[in-house]
Amino acid sequence: MDKPLQNKIAIVTGSTAGIGEGIVRRFAAEGAKVVVSGLEKKTGERIAASIRLAGGEAVFQFADLRKPEHCKALIRRAVDEFGGLDVLVNNAGIYPHSKFEETTADFWDTIFEINARGVFLCVQAAAPAMRARGGGSIINIGSCCAFQHYEGLFAYGATKGTLYHMTMAMARKFAPDHIRANWITVGWVPTENERKVEAAEGHDEAWYEQARQRLPGQEFQTVDDVAAGCVFLAGGEARQVTGSDLRVTGGQCVRF
Numbered sequence: 001m002d003k004p005l006q007n008k009i010a011i012v013t014g015s016t017a018g019i020g021e022g023i024v025r026r027f028a029a030e031g032a033k034v035v036v037s038g039l040e041k042k043t044g045e046r047i048a049a050s051i052r053l054a055g056g057e058a059v060f061q062f063a064d065l066r067k068p069e070h071c072k073a074l075i076r077r078a079v080d081e082f083g084g085l086d087v088l089v090n091n092a093g094i095y096p097h098s099k100f101e102e103t104t105a106d107f108w109d110t111i112f113e114i115n116a117r118g119v120f121l122c123v124q125a126a127a128p129a130m131r132a133r134g135g136g137s138i139i140n141i142g143s144c145c146a147f148q149h150y151e152g153l154f155a156y157g158a159t160k161g162t163l164y165h166m167t168m169a170m171a172r173k174f175a176p177d178h179i180r181a182n183w184i185t186v187g188w189v190p191t192e193n194e195r196k197v198e199a200a201e202g203h204d205e206a207w208y209e210q211a212r213q214r215l216p217g218q219e220f221q222t223v224d225d226v227a228a229g230c231v232f233l234a235g236g237e238a239r240q241v242t243g244s245d246l247r248v249t250g251g252q253c254v255r256f
């Protein structure tokens with residue numbers, strides 16, 4: 001039996017670390033040809049090599065999503081290397097903390113450049129390639145911060161709220177092209193970088209343990225939990241699923 005993503009061509013932005021790395025590895029295991037991308041060149045090359053060693057197809061493309069030409073080159077790499085593009089996971093994102101009162105114009109611009117404008121530029125470049133294949137799947141990695149206020153994450157929440165709007169607008173815009181656009185609300189995944197951000201706020205293991213106990217299901221989410229949602233949204237089983245919000249939150253920020 002074919003794997004769920006057999007012969008699909010996928011790009012995962014920000015797949016040189018954390019959640020993105022988990023998604024790209026899982027996509028490759030499910031049969032996709034993948035473009036690994038992000039800022040960490042050596043790590044990205046290593047991830048692509050290890051996928052190839054395991055029998056998969058993968059290349060690494062360095063792309064700084066603040067640069068429009070890098071966004072275009074990233075999409076072009078999938079087309080040049082594998083012959084097209086079926087799936088784009090917009091996972092790259094930064095979530096530095098800044099108090100509302102201390103947030104500068106530069107901070108605001110940088111976080112929007114990466115978390116929102118970079119996604120727009122990638123999708124703008126990806127849409128013609130997907131159209132040429134008769135359709136595709138765009139998956140935007142979101143956060144509870146789009147729907148709730150968290151101290152220190154005002155600007156970040158604004159980027160994710162923007163991304164949520166973009167997802168739904170893309171779902172409508174691209175429906176005639178059979179390009180689907182979906183959003184995953186990610187709860188809390190203590191990745192290496194997420195831990196660094198919290199450590200900078202003075203939060204230690206004991207703080208994480210208390211935080212975990214306060215979660216509705218008393219569990220953090222994992223990279224694999226998010227990757228599993230992406231496999232579903234990328235694959236043929238989701239052919240009629242667009243404009244959806246898949247909550248991988250363990251019960252956090254549930255809405256009625």
Ligand code: NAD
Pocket residue numbers: 013014015016017018019020037038039040063064065066091092093094095114141142143144186187188189190191192193194
């Ligand atoms: P991470 O910091 O571990 O990895 C981020 C990735 O994005 C890296 O590969 C990095 O190279 C890439 N990146 C950063 N700036 C970039 C730029 N300018 N151009 C291109 N790539 C860039 O992050 P993570 O914790 O795995 O989170 C991944 C995504 O999930 C983000 O969009 C984040 O907002 C979202 N999210 C994370 C959590 C969590 O708890 N970790 C919760 C909700 C949402």
